[in-house]
Amino acid sequence: MTDPPTRWVHRVARRIFDLDRRTAESDLRRLRREIMHQYSFLFKELGGRIMPQLSQGVPNLDWATLVVEVNRLYLRASDDNGRTEWHVSLNHILGPWYRLDQVLKKIPPSTIHPCNSDHDALRYHLPEIEQVLRSGA
16 A cells, blocks of 8 residues: 555655754754743853753654753753743753752742742752752752
């Protein structure tokens, strides 16, 4: 059984024009723009830098990850169909990665600033996040 002609043309075009790679690169560029805009304090105030060797777009999926190094932490933003999820790790070791919301639950309530978003958590609690990770998460 053969593929319908349109499916065959689409497959050939994907190979010729390397559409998978281009789509992955486009997804990563979009995520980079969004993070640099919405989380500009990571770069301007905290001296964060994007780790291109750890960041990637994924072909055939609407998914990308961007890793930002801030002080002694890696912050990984993963965008899956427009929803961004954050994970954190110590930067002297690669992994394990911990979900930001799970790490925040381990910060003592008396020291936590009210966080209504990942933005607030990253803006106000990076030292506490690092402390939780160093204690073994």
